[in-house]
Amino acid sequence: MAKNITTRAEDYSKWYNELVIKADLAENSGVRGCMVIKPYGFAIWERMQAELDRMFKETGHQNAYFPLFIPKSYFSKEASHVDGFAKECAVVTHYRLKNAEDGSGIVVDPDAKLEEELIVRPTSETIIWDTYRKWIQSYRDLPLLINQWANVVRWEMRTRLFLRTAEFLWQEGHTAHATKNEAIAEAEQMMNIYAEFSENYLAIPVLKGTKTESERFAGALETYCIEALMQDGKALQAGTSHFLGQNFAKAFDVKFAAKDGKLDYVWATSWGVSTRLMGALIMTHSDDNGLVLPPNLAPDQVVIVPIYRKEEEFEKVNEVALELVKKLRSNGIRVKYDNRDTHKPGWKFNEYELKGVPVRIAIGPKDVEKGTVEMARRDTLTKEFVSNENAVSKVLSLMEEIQANLYTKASSYRSEHTTEVASYEEFKEVLEGKGGFILAHWDGTPETEERIKNETKATIRCIPLEGDNTPGSCIITGKPSERKVVFAKAY
Amino acid sequence: MAKNITTRAEDYSKWYNELVIKADLAENSGVRGCMVIKPYGFAIWERMQAELDRMFKETGHQNAYFPLFIPKSYFSKEASHVDGFAKECAVVTHYRLKNAEDGSGIVVDPDAKLEEELIVRPTSETIIWDTYRKWIQSYRDLPLLINQWANVVRWEMRTRLFLRTAEFLWQEGHTAHATKNEAIAEAEQMMNIYAEFSENYLAIPVLKGTKTESERFAGALETYCIEALMQDGKALQAGTSHFLGQNFAKAFDVKFAAKDGKLDYVWATSWGVSTRLMGALIMTHSDDNGLVLPPNLAPDQVVIVPIYRKEEEFEKVNEVALELVKKLRSNGIRVKYDNRDTHKPGWKFNEYELKGVPVRIAIGPKDVEKGTVEMARRDTLTKEFVSNENAVSKVLSLMEEIQANLYTKASSYRSEHTTEVASYEEFKEVLEGKGGFILAHWDGTPETEERIKNETKATIRCIPLEGDNTPGSCIITGKPSERKVVFAKAY
Structure with a gap:
């Protein structure tokens, strides 16, 4: 097989960068620190979103959308928050461009200066709590359980695809509660949901814990986190959930009337995971041949490649393949049938190995005669012949086996490290x-x-x-x- | 019933603004021109997104994500494009805030000025075509059929919730083709998909057509559109699809090798619909009592309200209600069961009328005795008693009837106007x-x-x-x- 990428042993960091590019996950854009998430990478992120969104909704959260921009003055209302984010934020100062008078091109119009600068949100606590003041009057309005899927910007100086980018995609939950204990329980619940998602979908074992004071989110009283271990022995923070106390309620004057009529500040949490999870997914399971995807998140769980020389061979193979595609789909399996004649089987094998498709099925004229197909597992790189009639049940069991095997491998690595x-x-x-x-x-x-x-x-x-x-x-x-x-x- | 809002006859514009606020769809934020989309409004938008996304994928499109920021120089590469958008764009000039030396608060750090200003995307043709240059070499890479769900910013001076906001949410498709005819066919296909979505989901009849030269998208050779008519006799552009010719390919030097090896510029389209569709939906169907939602997009298609005085009455009513909820859900109906004891039935009736829930079911002790429920249609404001055993089939047929009735009403209005x-x-x-x-x-x-x-x-x-x-x-x-x-x- 053609060598695709630098090996992990040679240069782990280079291996990661090459893998992200060559597996068509993401690439750097012409904008400093901002990435383009390519269709294949985005399809994986969409699957993550769908599962997380379902888990959030099942626990009573609703989605909403808040502005991209935060007025500078909002930012300053919570002291530790501004300290945490002011040093790395994109600032909008003008609202118009114009043609330069000397004909040198297009320039910022100095007459279109904003009265107050706007910060592109690095996180949305301040704009959201400014809104919650209008939404919360009484205990009847609580708990308020809201999530937002959004892009955020933090002006990182050293960036890496998925792991650290100036703009990234994430979800940020922001909840409001009547009591301290309820808020703490919410923050803990969301950490547990993240851990469950990580273990059941990403197939990544995580440690649950709290951060030390110096590692806490800017404005939090307690930060809960899940921590994963990558194959180079480095840790990766995969999700955080913050108990914010009454800090933001006090900064934005959000009070509620309790059942007994007494006014008190509201208790808050916030929690988020981001496209960083893509980095964790890649680094946990992939190998020197490319990406390895857990079946629960793979956009294509199975790829079928027909093998043939002559047109009449193709017809026979195609018939068997199409029948299998149909059966697999009706069993809920995401199948790609790659019958392009512009690429050879060897090229396709290589491509889907690089892209981490969990199971590859090859069907040739001899297979058709024997009533078998060849099934290859991406995780173990092993192959076997399976009879046509058992193909569907074999794929279904492989989906569970591969998902479990990836988790077990990652757990063993973690135990050993x-x-x-x-x-x-x-x-x-x-x-x-x-x-x-x-x-x-x-x-x-x-x-x-x-x-x-x-x-x-x-x-x-x-x-x-x-x-x-x-x-x-x-x-x-x-x-x-x-x-x-x-x-x-x-x- | 308590009067909720200004009537359409009194002041159509005021009616709209009040309806958006009181039905909990959206509200203005502390950031000029930017709205907060509230959970109920966002749930409707999510349903629109889900249906559109499915339609895009069924026609071979894939989602991806491109940077929020566009370097100023990119903008200038397509002459008519920059003319169209330069006058109303948010410009990022700095990447850091700091504490003012005179202690007056937090200020932009003059030492953190960007070498080149970044524009918050008003639309993404330029950044996307800069990327496509790397993705397209040969006819094998075409067609490239990509969509992006994103936020965009246009610095509008006069804004209105959903209809015209500085930041809005949308999808933007950007496709690349080997031939002019293919690109035109794509632009027409997407106009047709928008029309189909509008008619089958929004229940809004639309005119399909092309724009005149002066109304075209900045950089397009042809703009296809769907146009809807609101209840005040004003039109609303509900979606556009652009044939861009080779303009962006030339501006960003995107060429491909044809089968015969000859190099040519790529042909392009772009197409989009936005949260503006929320405005169209509201203004087409709603009445003086509030929002009216087509069942295909309503977050809650049915609401069930129990009526009772004593606890023992509640027990009986609750049993029947829970059974009905279960049956409706197993038939794929989105049901909300509002058994809160903090609000009276009259308040709930009013609330769900205001929020446009298509069918309201009330169940009281007498209904339990008679084996009936009371069903109210939001579109016609009519009520009838339905036997318990027919309740599910009645709801199922009402979903279709209401959806069809809203479309028919809107079509009649349009014919008359x-x-x-x-x-x-x-x-x-x-x-x-x-x-x-x-x-x-x-x-x-x-x-x-x-x-x-x-x-x-x-x-x-x-x-x-x-x-x-x-x-x-x-x-x-x-x-x-x-x-x-x-x-x-x-x-």
């Missing part, structure tokens, strides 16, 4: 060795966290909500530690 | 009288079109593709006219 360490020496040794998640005692101070980050580039990914919670002593200061926390280098 | 005129006098009389579509002969010159527009505010909505195409003489100049064209005042 999760290490508990007792000293800073050991910590550094593991970090520079196999990498992965490192569980270590930490004294709970930002100073120690900062020191470790500066010296090793490892950050605290989360304080886990599950697993061993025995107290101990910090690997740096020896001071008391409530439980081991999870360190890693991260995307 | 379509007038052929033989003179300019008559033209002005009809225009200032009942309004509507006016068919008149026109000499085909921009001068005559301009004169009529200046003197009467009526524009040529389209040169129709169907109907009477007898030649005649222009009502203004007496010069030859190929066929009558359609004039109206328009949104």
Whole structure:
């Protein structure tokens, strides 16, 4: 087979970039830091959206849409929020272009300066809470459970396709509650939904936990997260859910009358996942031959390639193939039948391997004679002959097997790359060795966290909500530690 | 019943604005010209999106995503395009805010000025054709059939919810073809899909036609459109599909090698519908009691309201209601069961009338005894008792009847408000009288079109593709006219 891409062992980062391009997922655009999501990549994102959207709606959330622009003054109302986002935002200052008077082309019209600058939303808490003030008067209006699918912009200096781009697509949930406990329960529920989605659809095992103070969302009292581990031993934050307390309600004066008539500020959460999940999906399962997709998210779960030389061969093969396409579709399988005569079978095999289609079926004249088809699994790169009559049931069972196998492989990798360490020496040794998640005692101070980050580039990914919670002593200061926390280098 | 809103007769424009707000569809935001689409309004838009998206995919289109920002220089590459959009666009000039040195708050950081300004996309031809240059080399890459769901920004000075907003949501199709005829066929196909969607889902009859040169999209050789008529006699352009010739291919140097190896520029189309369709939907069917929704797009097709005084009554009524909800849902009907005890039945009746739910079912203790339910149609405001056992089949037939009735009503209105005129006098009389579509002969010159527009505010909505195409003489100049064209005042 023709070599498509740099191998992971050669250069993991290069492998990722080449894979994203060659599997037709996305590419860089002419606009600094902004990507083009190509049809194949977008089809995967659409499947993610559909499943998440269903899960949100099943838990009582509704979609709505809020403005792209945020007036500068809104931004300043929540102090830590503005600190978090002001340094990297796109600012609209004018509303017109005109022809330059010297004929040098088209220029910004200085007469069309906005009275107040508008920020392209990096996240929508401020514009949404400005709106919630009008929507919430009494406990009867609560809880308010809203989600938005949108594009957002953060002016990142170093960008990478899907992982870190100036513009990205995401969903942002923004909910309002009458009590602190309800809001905390909502934030936890959404973290759990993200984890469920990640495990059942992306086939990515995740750690659930909370962020340290220094890693929290700007304006949150608590940030819940799910953390995944990539094949190069680096962690990737796959979703966050924030308990915002009454910070935004106070900043935007959103009060409600309780049943007893007393006025109080509303309690808030926000939560989001983005096209970054595409990066996590790619890096978790793919191999040196290209993308590997879990069947639950693959735009095409099966591709059928006819093999023939002469026209009469094609007719026989085509008949069997079309019959199989029909049967598979009626069983809910997403099938692509690639009968193009502009490309050879070998080229197609290579193409669908690169694009991670879970099952490839080849049918040639000999197969037709024998009443069999050849089935190839993308995850294991194994092939077998299956009788025509068993083809549908085999595909159906393969869908489950492949989905489960990808999850199991990723879990095994994670187990092998999760290490508990007792000293800073050991910590550094593991970090520079196999990498992965490192569980270590930490004294709970930002100073120690900062020191470790500066010296090793490892950050605290989360304080886990599950697993061993025995107290101990910090690997740096020896001071008391409530439980081991999870360190890693991260995307 | 409590009066909810201004009547159409009193003030049509006020009626519309109040209806949009009170039916919880949308509201103005704190950002000039930008709306908030509320959950109920967004649920209708989501249904529109789902049907359109299916229709696009069934005709071979794929979704993708292109950057929000367009470098200023791209804009200038197609001359008429920049003329069309430069006067009303949001311009990003900086990428950072900072704290003012005098402590006066947060300000734009002058050190973070972009080398080249970025325009927030008013439409994406330029950024997309810059990308297509990389995607298209040979006839094998064609046709390229891509659609994007996105937000766009046009800095309109006078805005109205859904009808004209600075930011709006839309879909924009951008296709590339090997031949002129293929591109024209695509542009026509998409106009036909829009017309089909409009008639079968929105229940809005539309005229299909082409725009005059002065009304064409900036950069198009031909603009196809669908034109609808609102209840105040004004027209609304509900969708457009453009044949762009080779204009953008030339501007962005997109050539392909034909089968014979010769290089040629690619032929293009673009086509779009937007949240403006929400305005068309509202204005076509709604009445003085509020919104009226066609069942094919209503988020809730049926609402069930239990009527009871005592708890034991509720138990009986609730049992019957829950059973009906179950049966309706298993028949694919979208049902809302409003058993809230915080609101009285009268309040609920009013609310769902205002929100345009097609069928309202009330069940009280007497109904339970008699084995009946009370069914009210939103379109005719009529009620009848239906036996429990016939309830599901009655709802199913009502869905079709209501959908058809709304279309018929709108068609009758349009017929009554379509007038052929033989003179300019008559033209002005009809225009200032009942309004509507006016068919008149026109000499085909921009001068005559301009004169009529200046003197009467009526524009040529389209040169129709169907109907009477007898030649005649222009009502203004007496010069030859190929066929009558359609004039109206328009949104």
